[in-house]
Amino acid sequence: MxxxxxxxxxxxxxxxxxxxxxxxxxxxxxxxxxxxxxxxxxxxxxxxxxxxxxxxxxxxxxxxxxxxxxxxxxxxxxxxxxGLDEDGHEHYCDAVEEHVARLLKTVRDADPATPVPTCPGWTLADLVRHHGTTHRWTDHLVRTRATARVRPEDIPLDLPDDTGAYADWLASSAEAALGALRSAAPDTPMWTYGADPHVRFFARRLLFEAVVHLADAELALGERPRIDAGTAADGIDEFLEYVPYVGRVAEPVAHLGRDGDVLRLRAADTGAMWTLTFGGGGFSVRLDGDGGATVTIEADTGELLLLLYGRYGAGDGRFTVTGDRTLLDAWLAATPL
Structure with a gap:
């Protein structure tokens, strides 16, 4: 369609x-x-x-x-x-809880000083602190029904001095954020940093923060990330909806100079496709494979999601690229999250 x-x-x-x-x-x-x-x-x-x-x-x-x-x-x-909003909101809250629990299980007994290659310069302690900060910020925004941006650095973190206690701190931070989200009506209007100015925005955003940072921790510890295809497909949808609202991404995308070119993502495990057409200072998305493409990249859905987030490079052997690789490289360089 x-x-x-x-x-x-x-x-x-x-x-x-x-x-x-x-x-x-x-x-x-x-x-x-x-x-x-x-x-x-x-x-x-x-x-x-x-x-x-x-x-x-x-x-x-x-x-x-x-x-x-x-x-x-x-x-x-x-x-x-x-019933389209409510069950989706609860589904996302449940999924956030599940992925944070998996992240905690992954990092709890690991050395906090372990480097995280997918986040250059970070250790596991930095990763956990960042993710916990996101939850603390979300808790504050949703509880106060923020009508304007509040900077994350202005939110009290109550961060423990001992990095070994960061896992418990993340657990309590996530519990607070999920409590705020579950007690709020999903369609409550409020400030967000995306296309949907309602409470429900944050549950979905937190899910993919958790999915990607779980993958960061797994890769840092030599484990292979495994992302459910349905979750990954929704993550790709959410990424493509979200990036136009990220200033440091929207401007480089607007200046790609590739108007009329087409980038296609093809999921090898499900057959799903995302077709991006560039022009007008941005891009449009179709969920089909109609027409030709300037470049196509194919892999399993979870791997495509991690590619978009820069956790894998397009030159990795798990990806098959056909067509003009320069378009793919330009897109990935313009959209670091």
Whole structure:
């Protein structure tokens, strides 16, 4: 399905459901309206979590294109009314908890001074401190429903003096952040550093912070990262949604000078594809393999995610590259996270 068709269908469904929900009782019988909405929710419940998340994002995009007012608010309420936001939010919180537990198990008995090659200059202690700081910052932002940016360095860390105690500190930091996220309504408006200005943004962002930093720790200790294909695919989606909002990335991407060129990621394990077309000071994304590509890179989904985050190089033997390698190299150089 093309991106244009996906967006058109989402817009049509969002406006149809909002019309049903807001129309007078003498136009549509309330019992009939409820039955139609429940049937729609039942059908959408069959979608995999990443697809449900994608649909919720599309619905919110539709709402943001409308002028502020009752109609926009009703459109924003559609994902929640269909159960698309809530279960996704809880799913992400559960996944964050799982990945932080795996990270703690990985580092707890390791030497805190162990170098982390994928984060040059860092040790495992630095990695744990960074990840715990992210959780402390998230806890503060969500609890206070921040309406403007607060710098992470302005948040009390209560960091222990002994690096050997960092694992317990990370555990308590993650517990606090997850407590704040789980006690908040996912669709609560607030400041974020991405496309979605709601509480739910942070649970998804924290998940991929945890996924990537778990991989950092595993690689530092000579272990092979294993990322579930579904989680990795959602991580690629989230990365591509997120990077345009990262200033140090958006500007280099805007100056790539590769308008009209196409970069394709192909997942060898699932067949999924992400097609990036450059132009207009940025890039657009299609979830298909239609048309030619300037360069294509293929590997398992988890490996593609770690490639995007710079944890693997494109020259690693696990990747197959066909086409103009200079485009791939330019993209990777412009998007370090």
């Amino acid at each position: 093309s991106e244009a068709l996906e967006q058109a269908l989402a817009e049509a469904l969002a406006h149809l459901l909002t019309s049903i929900d807001t129309c007078d009782d003498d136009v549509v019988d309330p019992d009939t309206a409820v039955r139609w909405t429940e049937h729609t929710a039942h059908v959408l419940d069959r979608l995999a979590p990443p697809d449900r998340r994608r649909l919720a994002v599309l619905f919110h995009d539709v709402a943001r294109r409308e002028p502020d007012g009752p109609w926009s608010e009703a459109l924003h309420a559609i994902p929640a009314s269909l």
